[in-house]
Amino acid sequence: DVVDVRNLIASGYFTYDPGFMSTAACESKITYIDGDKGILLHRGYPIEQLAAKSDYLETCYLLLHGELPNPEQKKEFVDTISKHTMVNEQLKSFLNGFRRDAHPMAIMCGIVGALSAFYHDSLDNNNPKHREISAHRLIAKMPTIAAMAYKYSIGQPIMYPRNDLCYSENFLHMMFNTPAGEKRFSPALIRAMDRIFILHADHEQNASTSTVRLAGSTGANPFACIASGIAALWGPAHGGANEAVLTMLDEIGDASNIEKFIAKAKDKNDPFKLMGFGHRVYKNFDPRAQVMKQTCDEVLAELGVNDPKLDLAMKLEEYALNDPYFKERNLYPNVDFYSGIILKAIGIPTSMFTVIFAMSRTVGWISHWTEMLSSPYKISRPRQLYTGYEQRDYEPLDKR
Ligand code: ACO
Numbered sequence: 001d002v003v004d005v006r007n008l009i010a011s012g013y014f015t016y017d018p019g020f021m022s023t024a025a026c027e028s029k030i031t032y033i034d035g036d037k038g039i040l041l042h043r044g045y046p047i048e049q050l051a052a053k054s055d056y057l058e059t060c061y062l063l064l065h066g067e068l069p070n071p072e073q074k075k076e077f078v079d080t081i082s083k084h085t086m087v088n089e090q091l092k093s094f095l096n097g098f099r100r101d102a103h104p105m106a107i108m109c110g111i112v113g114a115l116s117a118f119y120h121d122s123l124d125n126n127n128p129k130h131r132e133i134s135a136h137r138l139i140a141k142m143p144t145i146a147a148m149a150y151k152y153s154i155g156q157p158i159m160y161p162r163n164d165l166c167y168s169e170n171f172l173h174m175m176f177n178t179p180a181g182e183k184r185f186s187p188a189l190i191r192a193m194d195r196i197f198i199l200h201a202d203h204e205q206n207a208s209t210s211t212v213r214l215a216g217s218t219g220a221n222p223f224a225c226i227a228s229g230i231a232a233l234w235g236p237a238h239g240g241a242n243e244a245v246l247t248m249l250d251e252i253g254d255a256s257n258i259e260k261f262i263a264k265a266k267d268k269n270d271p272f273k274l275m276g277f278g279h280r281v282y283k284n285f286d287p288r289a290q291v292m293k294q295t296c297d298e299v300l301a302e303l304g305v306n307d308p309k310l311d312l313a314m315k316l317e318e319y320a321l322n323d324p325y326f327k328e329r330n331l332y333p334n335v336d337f338y339s340g341i342i343l344k345a346i347g348i349p350t351s352m353f354t355v356i357f358a359m360s361r362t363v364g365w366i367s368h369w370t371e372m373l374s375s376p377y378k379i380s381r382p383r384q385l386y387t388g389y390e391q392r393d394y395e396p397l398d399k400r
Helices: 005-010 047-053 056-065 071-083 090-096 104-117 128-154 167-176 187-199 207-216 222-233 241-252 255-266 287-303 308-321 324-328 335-346 350-373
Strands: 031-034 039-042
Touching: 039 047, 039 056, 039 287, 047 187, 047 287, 056 071, 056 128, 056 167, 056 187, 056 350, 071 128, 090 104, 090 128, 104 128, 104 222, 104 350, 128 167, 128 222, 128 350, 167 187, 187 287, 187 335, 187 350, 207 222, 207 350, 222 350, 241 255, 241 308, 241 335, 241 350, 255 308, 255 324, 287 335, 308 324, 308 335, 335 350
Parallel strands: none
Antiparallel strands: 031 039
16 A cells, blocks of 8 residues: 555654665656566566567657657657767767776766766756757767777777667677777677667666656756766666676686585675575566576577586576575576676676666666656655764863
């Protein structure tokens, strides 16, 4: 049952809900999740159908506008996004200020926040046209910025976007091509990339989306809000999990150590957790993980990848799925377990995994930001349960 907290406040109460386990902070029409049944719907459409039949930019349109586009609307949207893929040349100077070994997520937080300094023409949050242009700019420029961060870290020249390629192939082009030679990518690879984008596009009020809404509720500009979402996503309990999965596989080393690490994960005195397992909302299965697993099998077969780390991941999955501790707690591989494996197989470096999540989730963040600003809203201001000292008197320094 839904309790309207306004009645509680009126009667002098407030709710205490650490981690917001059961508190809704907003209404939303964008995404529906039933964690027990493993259902995820975007604007009513099941994620399995979108992953199988849609493409990322169409899913972006759906999330932003509420309906699937007709052919003219789709063409116009794709053309508009293509028009906005370039970033201001001055951003290259900003990029050059980072250390070469900077984590690309640090670069993303900085550069995306800095976009607010370049697009003064669209910062009026009360103007729906401005909100829409900012959304288009963000969706279009994220792959360009992400690939710039990668090229910078490996000392290669930045590749400019190619607007004749689809969104996902253009990203692969900016990541892997060089001015010395441009190749095209296989349809299976492009499709796998696109699926990763679709499966990460939105997930209602997760930690990073809630951060974007919270920042947005102060009237902050959209680029600053998305930068705050990127920062929240970076943590290993959220978007950083896909990178953490690969780090964990490195740590485990080989299959003979799996048992030892499973024991560590079960030990409550040990902070180690099995990365890529468990979810706050999905307590039976993560529907995205199921599609991702299928994509993972397809990609590994297509690429003929033979990587001992991927074999180790498959063995770990099998082991954990049959372990009573994980079964009793309904801990299943989440979307990040498989996305990490696919990204590795495609040749994406581990440090870029969370960046790719951030790129994909940008449309979700900006759709929630737009939804919030499109109707009356309040500044987000959680209460606290104070557990500190009662009032006491200041003591001079020589008396302490
Ligand atoms: N390994 C071992 N034990 C775990 C794990 C794990 N990965 N996840 C949860 N548990 C245990 C907890 O210790 C707890 O045990 P207890 O009941 O004996 O105390 C029980 O399962 C319930 O877990 P909670 O921590 O209460 O679940 P919560 O909803 O707070 O956390 C979370 C969910 C953060 C995702 C957690 O499962 C986790 O840290 N997983 C690993 C990191 C990860 O993969 N994150 C990605 C999430 S998906 C995403 O962001 C796209």
